[in-house]
Amino acid sequence: MAVQYNLKRADFIFRNENDWEKILSRTLQRDKQELINELISSELKGRGGAGFPTGLKWKLTSEAKADQKYVICNADEGEPGTFKDREILTKVPFKVLTAMGICAHITGATKGYIYLRGEYKFLRPDLEKAIKEFEYYCNEIDFDFSIEIFLGSGAYICGEETALMESMEGYRGEPRNKPPFPTNEGFMGKPTVINNVETLAHAFTIFKHGAKKFYDLGVQFSRGTKLFSVSGDTPKPGIYELELGMSLQDFVDEFGDGDTKAVQVGGASGFLVPRKRFGETSIGYKGKLTGISLPTGGSMMLFNSTRSMFNVLDNYLEFFREESCGQCTPCRVGCQQLLIGIKAVKQGQKPASYLDKLLKLTETMQLTAKCGLGQSVANSFSSIVENFREEMIY
Amino acid sequence: MDQTTGLITQLAEQHGRTRDKLLPILQGVVEQENYLSDETMIKIARELDLPAAEVFGTASFYSFLEYKKMGKYVIRVCKTITCAMKGKNQILLTIEDMLKIGVGETTNDKKFTLLQTNCLGWCHKAPAMLINDEVYTELTPERVREILSEYIKK
Numbered sequence: 236m237a238v239q240y241n242l243k244r245a246d247f248i249f250r251n252e253n254d255w256e257k258i259l260s261r262t263l264q265r266d267k268q269e270l271i272n273e274l275i276s277s278e279l280k281g282r283g284g285a286g287f288p289t290g291l292k293w294k295l296t297s298e299a300k301a302d303q304k305y306v307i308c309n310a311d312e313g314e315p316g317t318f319k320d321r322e323i324l325t326k327v328p329f330k331v332l333t334a335m336g337i338c339a340h341i342t343g344a345t346k347g348y349i350y351l352r353g354e355y356k357f358l359r360p361d362l363e364k365a366i367k368e369f370e371y372y373c374n375e376i377d378f379d380f381s382i383e384i385f386l387g388s389g390a391y392i393c394g395e396e397t398a399l400m401e402s403m404e405g406y407r408g409e410p411r412n413k414p415p416f417p418t419n420e421g422f423m424g425k426p427t428v429i430n431n432v433e434t435l436a437h438a439f440t441i442f443k444h445g446a447k448k449f450y451d452l453g454v455q456f457s458r459g460t461k462l463f464s465v466s467g468d469t470p471k472p473g474i475y476e477l478e479l480g481m482s483l484q485d486f487v488d489e490f491g492d493g494d495t496k497a498v499q500v501g502g503a504s505g506f507l508v509p510r511k512r513f514g515e516t517s518i519g520y521k522g523k524l525t526g527i528s529l530p531t532g533g534s535m536m537l538f539n540s541t542r543s544m545f546n547v548l549d550n551y552l553e554f555f556r557e558e559s560c561g562q563c564t565p566c567r568v569g570c571q572q573l574l575i576g577i578k579a580v581k582q583g584q585k586p587a588s589y590l591d592k593l594l595k596l597t598e599t600m601q602l603t604a605k606c607g608l609g610q611s612v613a614n615s616f617s618s619i620v621e622n623f624r625e626e627m628i629y
Numbered sequence: 630m631d632q633t634t635g636l637i638t639q640l641a642e643q644h645g646r647t648r649d650k651l652l653p654i655l656q657g658v659v660e661q662e663n664y665l666s667d668e669t670m671i672k673i674a675r676e677l678d679l680p681a682a683e684v685f686g687t688a689s690f691y692s693f694l695e696y697k698k699m700g701k702y703v704i705r706v707c708k709t710i711t712c713a714m715k716g717k718n719q720i721l722l723t724i725e726d727m728l729k730i731g732v733g734e735t736t737n738d739k740k741f742t743l744l745q746t747n748c749l750g751w752c753h754k755a756p757a758m759l760i761n762d763e764v765y766t767e768l769t770p771e772r773v774r775e776i777l778s779e780y781i782k783k
Binding site: 536 | 649651690692714747749750753763
C-alpha cells in the first residue's frame, strides 16, 4: 500500500531568532488560558520521542497548586543516532530560552533549568552568555524568571524525565514510579514542566506564527515538522527538518546510498525496518495512517547490505546493558541475558530456537520494566531478530 | 589544609551544602583532579553532612565521575553503532599503538587514560572521541596521530 505523503523539507527551527525579544514581550501580555489553548490546538507533541501532547503538559502544570514550580529543558540527548538538540542550542538558543520563559509565564514558574549532558560541556560558555542576555531582557520588562544550567555526567538514563530530576537532586539517576507525574510532583517534589529542546523550539514557532501554521504541516496525529538526525550508510549525514508523516521509502530514496538494507527509526530504543517494509512505513506518532506509523525522537540510522545485523544488535545490547540503571530486575538482568543469549546462539552453544525464548524475555521486559529503557529494548530486539533471523544464527 | 580539602570547601561555599549541590561539587573536583579518591569522597561527605556511602553511590552511577586514578588527559572513544561502523576499531588500535596502553589503562607517566564511551552525539561525523571536554570528529588514524602528537608535546 502506497503512502500518500511525500518528503517535504521545511525550515522553521533554524530560521532567524532575532525577534525573540518581541515575541517574548508580546506573548507575555496575552491571556494564559488563550496561550494554552493555542498550544493545544497546534497538536504539538513531545519531540524527545515519547510524543506526549505539550499543551496538555503545560495545562496540567498550570493547574497544579504549589508555592514553587519549575521549567526544565531536557538537553540530555543520549539516544544513539540523535544529535539535533546540540545544533538547536548552538544555533538558536534564544528560541529555547524564550519558550521556557513563556512556559514559566503560563504555569507560574519562576525558575528554569537546562539539563545539559556532560558530553556537551563545551556548549556551556556560549549558552551561559545567551542566558545572561536573556535574563537581562527579562529583568528589563519586569518578568521574574531565571535559568540555570545543570550539567549531567554521562548517563543515558538521565534523559528519562524522572531520572533526570533524581540526578538534579543529587542522587543516582534512577527513574521514579509514575504516578505521580512531574506535572504535579517533579523536581524537588514541585510541579514541573519538562520538555525536550526541540519541543521548546517548536513552541517558539507556534507562538510566533500561530498554531494554524504549525498544524497545517504534517499529517493527522502527527502535526508540524521534526528535525531528523541522519547517520550511518548515507552520502549526506546531517540534520534535516522535514514534515512529519513521510513514507520511509521516500526517506530512503532521498538519503540512502542505493543499497539500503534497513533503517533504524528512533535510535537503539526504536525499531529496525527492513527494506521490504519501507513502502508501508510512515514516520509520525501513533495513529495509523497507512501501514505502520513509527514515532521517533528523530534518529534515523541507515544500514547498507555490507552490515551484519548481528553486529548491530550486539552493539545495541551492549549499550543497554551498560546504560541500564540497575534498579529493576527485568531490565538489569534482561539486558545482560539478551546479550549473552545472542552470542551463545551465534557461536552454536544454543540452538536457533533459543532466540524465541529471548523474544519472550523481551516481552516480559516490556511488561515489567520500570521505565522506557527496559520496556523499549524489545523494540529493536524483536524487529531485528524477526526480520534478520538467519543473520543471528549463521 | 591540603589542596583537595581546600577545593572541596571552596566548591561547597560556591554551590551550597544541600544534597542537590552534590553533583556540581563532584564535577568540580573531577574537573581539577580528574577523579574522586576514597578520601576525597569521605571529605565531601563530611562537608555536606552526608553518609560517605551516599556520596560513593551517586558518584559511581555516572560514567564521567571516575573513582579510579585517571591520567591527565582522559581519552573517550565513542563505541556506539555509527562510530563502530565507521572505523572506531582502527582509531582504538592507533591510540593503543601510539600510547602503548589498552582500553581502561593509563600510561606510565600518568598523562593519558584510554576509555571507550557510549554515544557522544556526533554520529553524522563518526568516528568521534573526547579528550577531557574537547571533541574530535571525523577521525582517521592519521588525524588521531596528529592530535595525540599535539597532546604528547603539551
